[in-house]
Amino acid sequence: MENNAPTKVSPEDRCQIPVPVGIDHRIYDVLHAVPNGKRLTRFFRQFLRPSLVARLPVLLLILIGLIAGSIAWGYEVGSFTDMGPGFVPLMLSIALGLLAALILWREWPITRAGAGKAAGQDFAWRPFCAVSGGILAWVLLAESTGFVVAAIAQVVLTALALPGPRWRSILIMAGILSVAGYFLFVVQLGVPLEAVG
Amino acid sequence: METLSLLSMGFEQALTPEALLFCFIGVSLGTFIGVLPGIGSLTTIALCLPLTFHLEPLLGLIMLAGIFYGAQYGSSTASILLNVPGSAPAAITCLDGYPMSRQGRAGIALFITTIASFIGGSFAILLLIFFAPVLAEFAISFSAADYFSIMLLALTAASTLSVGSPLKGLAMVSLGLLMGMVGTDINSGQFRYTFGIPALADGINLVALAMGLFGVAEILNNLAAGNVPQAGKEKISFKQMLPTPEDWRAFRFSCLRGSFIGSFIGMLPGTGPTIATFMAYAAEKKLSKTPEKFGHGAVAGISAPEAANNASVQAAFIPTLTLGVPGDAIMAVMLGGLLIHGITPGPQLVTTDAALFWGVVASFWIGNIILLILNLPMIGLWVKLLSIPYRFLFPAVLFLICIGVYSVNNNSTDVLLTLVFGIMGFYFNRHGFPSAPLLLGFVLGPLMEENFRRALVLSDSSLATFVDRPISAVFLAMTAVLLVFSFRRKATLTDDKVQLAP
Numbered sequence: 001m002e003n004n005a006p007t008k009v010s011p012e013d014r015c016q017i018p019v020p021v022g023i024d025h026r027i028y029d030v031l032h033a034v035p036n037g038k039r040l041t042r043f044f045r046q047f048l049r050p051s052l053v054a055r056l057p058v059l060l061l062i063l064i065g066l067i068a069g070s071i072a073w074g075y076e077v078g079s080f081t082d083m084g085p086g087f088v089p090l091m092l093s094i095a096l097g098l099l100a101a102l103i104l105w106r107e108w109p110i111t112r113a114g115a116g117k118a119a120g121q122d123f124a125w126r127p128f129c130a131v132s133g134g135i136l137a138w139v140l141l142a143e144s145t146g147f148v149v150a151a152i153a154q155v156v157l158t159a160l161a162l163p164g165p166r167w168r169s170i171l172i173m174a175g176i177l178s179v180a181g182y183f184l185f186v187v188q189l190g191v192p193l194e195a196v197g
Numbered sequence: 198m199e200t201l202s203l204l205s206m207g208f209e210q211a212l213t214p215e216a217l218l219f220c221f222i223g224v225s226l227g228t229f230i231g232v233l234p235g236i237g238s239l240t241t242i243a244l245c246l247p248l249t250f251h252l253e254p255l256l257g258l259i260m261l262a263g264i265f266y267g268a269q270y271g272s273s274t275a276s277i278l279l280n281v282p283g284s285a286p287a288a289i290t291c292l293d294g295y296p297m298s299r300q301g302r303a304g305i306a307l308f309i310t311t312i313a314s315f316i317g318g319s320f321a322i323l324l325l326i327f328f329a330p331v332l333a334e335f336a337i338s339f340s341a342a343d344y345f346s347i348m349l350l351a352l353t354a355a356s357t358l359s360v361g362s363p364l365k366g367l368a369m370v371s372l373g374l375l376m377g378m379v380g381t382d383i384n385s386g387q388f389r390y391t392f393g394i395p396a397l398a399d400g401i402n403l404v405a406l407a408m409g410l411f412g413v414a415e416i417l418n419n420l421a422a423g424n425v426p427q428a429g430k431e432k433i434s435f436k437q438m439l440p441t442p443e444d445w446r447a448f449r450f451s452c453l454r455g456s457f458i459g460s461f462i463g464m465l466p467g468t469g470p471t472i473a474t475f476m477a478y479a480a481e482k483k484l485s486k487t488p489e490k491f492g493h494g495a496v497a498g499i500s501a502p503e504a505a506n507n508a509s510v511q512a513a514f515i516p517t518l519t520l521g522v523p524g525d526a527i528m529a530v531m532l533g534g535l536l537i538h539g540i541t542p543g544p545q546l547v548t549t550d551a552a553l554f555w556g557v558v559a560s561f562w563i564g565n566i567i568l569l570i571l572n573l574p575m576i577g578l579w580v581k582l583l584s585i586p587y588r589f590l591f592p593a594v595l596f597l598i599c600i601g602v603y604s605v606n607n608n609s610t611d612v613l614l615t616l617v618f619g620i621m622g623f624y625f626n627r628h629g630f631p632s633a634p635l636l637l638g639f640v641l642g643p644l645m646e647e648n649f650r651r652a653l654v655l656s657d658s659s660l661a662t663f664v665d666r667p668i669s670a671v672f673l674a675m676t677a678v679l680l681v682f683s684f685r686r687k688a689t690l691t692d693d694k695v696q697l698a699p
Contacts, residue, residue, distance in 0.1 A: 057628040061368055068375055068390070075387055081658040085382035085389060088646045089375065096371035103364050124421030128620075131417055131595065135616040138599040139609045154599055158592040161420050166588075173589060177596050189251070191604045 058104045065097030127161040134158035146197035147186055151178035204326060207555025211563055216259055216556070219252070223260035224564045227267020228571055231274070232579045234281045236594055237415060238268035239527050243407035244601040246534050254538040255553050259560040261531055266318060266510050266561070269470065270568045273310040273503055274579055277303055286470040286506045289478045293491060293498030300494050304437030304576075305444060309496060310503040311572040313452045317504030318565045320456035321463060321511035325558055328464075333519040333547040342652035342662045344522075346672035347466060348645045351522050353676045354467025356634040357683035364684075366634045369625070373635035376401055377642020384650065396610035403533040405602050405611040406618050406639060410632040411526075412598045413619025416591045418626060433580050438573070444496050451481050451497035452504045459505030463512030469525030469633070470509040477505035511561060518542050518554060521644070526633035529640040 072093055075086030134157040141150035155174035159165050185191045210216060226245070230236045242264050249257030272287035277294035290310065297306040339347075352374075356366025379390040380400030391397040440448065455477040462473035481501040482491045491498045513524040521542040523529040535542055540550065547554050572579070602615045622632045656662035664670045 054628070057625055057630060061372065064372065064375075071390060075389060076385070080653065080660070083384075083650055083653070085385045085387040088649065089378045089389060092371055092375045092378065096368060096375060099364060099368040099371055103362075103368060106364065124417075124423075127417060127420030131413065131420070132616060132620070134592070134595060135413070135599060135612060135619075138603075139613045139616075142599075142603065142612075143609060151596060151600075155592045155596050158595050159588070161591070162588050169589070170592070173592065177593060181596065181600055185600050185604060189248070189604065191600070192607055193603075 054110075055104065055107075058100050058107070061100035062097055062104070065093045065095075065100060069093030069097065126163070130158055130161035133160075142193060144197055146194040147182050148178045148195050149197070151181055200326060200330065203330075203551060203555050204559060206552065207557075207559035210255060210552055210556030211259065211559035215256060216560060217563065219256045219260040220263050220560050220564050221567055223263020224267035224270075224568050225571065227264040227269075228271035228568065228579060229582065230264070231268035231271025231284060232582050233585065233590065234275045234279070236590070237284055237411055238265055239407060239530060240412040240415065240594070240598070241268070242527060242530050242534075243404050243412070244597055246404055246530070246537075247601060247605045249534065250537070254535070254540055255556045257538065258531075258535065258553070258557050259564075261534060262514070262557060262561065263564045265527055265531070266507060266564065267568055269507050269510050270311065270314050270572055271579065272506075273314075273499070274307065274576075275583060277306045277310070277499075278580065278583060286474045286502075288471075289474045289502045290499050292478070293493070293495050296492065296494035297496075297499070302494065304433050305440045306499055307433060307576055308438035308440060308573070309444065309448055309500050311569065311576075313448070313455065313500040313503040314507040314572075315565055315569050316452050317456040317459055317506065317508035318511050319562070320453075320504075321460045321508040322558065322561050322565070324460050324464075324512060325515055325561070329515050329519050329554075329558075330547050332515065333544040336520050336544040339520075339544070339668065340652065340666060341648040341655060342666050343668040343672070344520075345645055345648040345652055346663060346669040346676070347520065347522055348641050348648070350672045350676045350679070351466035351516075351524070352634065352638055352641060353679050354465065355469075355525065355637050356631075357679055358468055358472055361629055361631055363680075365630045369630050369632070369635040370638040373638025374642040374645070376406070376635070377639045378646070383643075383647070394610065396606070396608050396614070400643070401639070402602070402605055402608075402611045402614065403530065403537075403640070404605045405615045407526075407530050407636060408598050408602055409615040409618025409620075410622035410636055412594065413615060414622030414626060414632065416595060417619060417623040419587070420591070421623070433576055438576070440496075447496035448500045451501040454480060454484070455501030455504030456508045458501075459508030460512040462505070463509030463524060464515050466516045466520070466522045466524055467637075468509075469513070469527070470506050473505040473509035474502035477501040514557075514561075518546055518557075519544060521546075523637065523640065526636040529637045533640050 069090055072086040072089035075089070076084030077086040077090055078084030079087075134154045137153040137157050138150050141153055152174040155177055156170055159170040159173075182195055186193050186195070211220070226241065227238060230238060230241045242261050245261060245264060249261060252260070268284060269286065272282060272284040273290045273294060276282045276287045276290040277298050280291050280295040280298075282288040282291055294306050294310070297303065352370045353367070356370045357363035375390075377400070379397055381387070381398060382389055388398060396402070458477045458480060459470070459473045462468050462476060463470070478491075478498060478501060481495075481497045482488050485491065485495070485497060487495075513528050517523045517528045517532055519542075521532065523532045532542060540546070540553070598615065599612055602612050603609065605611060622635075626632060652662055653660070656665075662669075663673060
């Protein structure tokens with residue numbers, strides 16, 4: 001029987017980032033300090049019951065409906081004969097809230113068991129952080145340090161999403177993409193970004 | 198006769214060197230991303246949308262449409278060779294395509310899917326040529342109330358006729374409609390849900406939303422699920438592709454039935470190619486004298502869904518162009534693109550913008566012929582594409598998403614929003630909430646609000662206008678039937694699940 005009983009963290013569990021030759025060991029230490037994904041999931045999960053995890057998206061939708069509705073209430077709502085800008089948003093917020101509440105009610109037995117497929121999975125921290133980090137790097141760098149730096153930072157960070165990154169091919173790809181992208185988007189299509197800011 | 202002369206005018210438009218070039222670029226790009234699992238046609242169309250702003254509307258539309266139907270040709274390749282669908286509608290092709298491949302008949306399967314795609318596409322184009330102008334003429338008499346009701350039907354169909362929970366689909370439609378409210382209210386000039394962010398004053402950027410929900414979320418999903426599409430090493434030559442006479446016999450009628458089902462489903466507002474392929478497959482299995490062969494390499498099991506797939510994609514242009522009501526999320530993005538170009542699809546488009554309408558229709562045929570050439574003699578080239586490892590693909594795609602979204606308004610906030618929408622789509626998808634209804638709701642939201650308010654103004658604020666007008670009443674009745682039907686189905690499904698749960 002394979003059971004998901006909490007076990008010791010096996011070596012494979014740990015963040016696998018090989019030390020590339022020639023890279024300062026301090027960088028390696030920093031990379032290793034990135035918390036282990038499974039342990040992080042476990043840490044968060046102890047506060048959240050599986051049933052709550054399974055119900056969280058529906059609760060979020062109800063919350064969105066409530067917030068959107070209260071904001072719409074602040075606009076002029078008006079009436080059927082004279083609709084204000086808040087009328088349709090208010091109706092939609094109510095619809096969203098009611099639909100979400102209906103889902104909550106109908107799926108209560110399913111979510112009570114915490115049987116949601118997603119709830120059983122470990123959250124994939126590594127791809128999540130790498131992809132978000134890559135896009136954030138682009139957002140922060142594109143206008144300040146220029147296209148090339150932003151593109152390289154984005155591609156390299158994103159590529160870390162899979163374990164065991166191949167540094168040489170990633171760097172070559174980042175270089176090609178940034179230069180080719182610069183000529184296509186900035187030179188040809190006139191996107192107003194500097195090559196190096 | 199008038200139709201034919203208009204069509205020949207369309208061919209004049211579509212046969213200019215420029216139009217041919219963009220048609221070629223579109224269908225090649227479509228096949229390219231169709232073959233590669235993990236990049237959808239919606240992401241690509243949204244990516245190319247900013248590029249078309251520099252083009253004439255006709256050229257832009259020819260290219261975007263080419264990506265859409267080109268991707269349907271390519272998407273069966275990975276289904277057959279790797280058992281991984283290149284896009285959602287091709288999932289059903291895995292069922293019989295992959296077993297054929299295991300039996301050493303991969304070449305024949307690829308040949309059959311290409312021919313079936315061509316026949317399905319051509320069938321629907323014929324329908325488009327003869328039926329769209331008639332529908333447009335009929336639709337000229339549509340009032341605001343009728344438009345509101347047909348959009349309601351489209352949204353209901355999109356959320357209830359898909360795989361999964363209809364309630365969750367409806368919730369996502371509501372969320373999408375709400376997100377469509379963001380920006381400036383056209384009647385009063387009031388900012389709604391802009392939270393003081395200048396980038397939101399004109400509403401949420403369609404490209405950012407589509408890229409987030411489909412591009413970023415799809416990549417996160419692939420990476421998180423650990424099912425990173427594997428690279429394949431198959432080689433296919435043209436010689437291996439010729440079907441046996443027995444295959445031809447199985448192919449003939451199944452392909453025609455698939456074309457018919459696909460065209461019908463595609464024309465309905467709110468139903469996309471995925472449901473068309475599922476229905477075509479189910480119909481073939483039911484009609485077959487040897488249903489036990491299905492799932493073990495039955496030719497009819499790939500020819501009917503592939504024909505239906507392409508037929509529905511081409512037929513989906515009928516409601517989008519003549520009514521301005523998109524059939525699925527991809528058509529919604531296309532509609533958004535047209536609106537950005539200043540073209541309002543609707544019954545007037547067929548007459549006032551006749552050159553555009555018929556030019557696009559003619560380009561469909563040219564594109565399908567190019568695709569036939571691209572996919573038969575040159576299949577080996579596309580198969581080689583499958584050997585590109587995913588570890589190189591996804592950083593490159595994310596790079597294109599960043600620069601693509603940025604280039605729409607030259608605005609970093611949009612890129613940040615793309616990430617937010619990506620995380621949102623990923624999270625909700627994991628819990629069974631689909632993204633396509635959200636996007637459809639987002640595009641239709643402002644149109645529905647406008648028509649709703651206009652209908653009430655025109656009728657002195659009487660809600661009865663929606664049931665008094667026969668056309669509107671019919672659409673509302675269809676919506677109600679759909680809702681009742683899907684909830685009854687839902688109830689039985691839920692009971693099953695409860696029993697299964699420990």
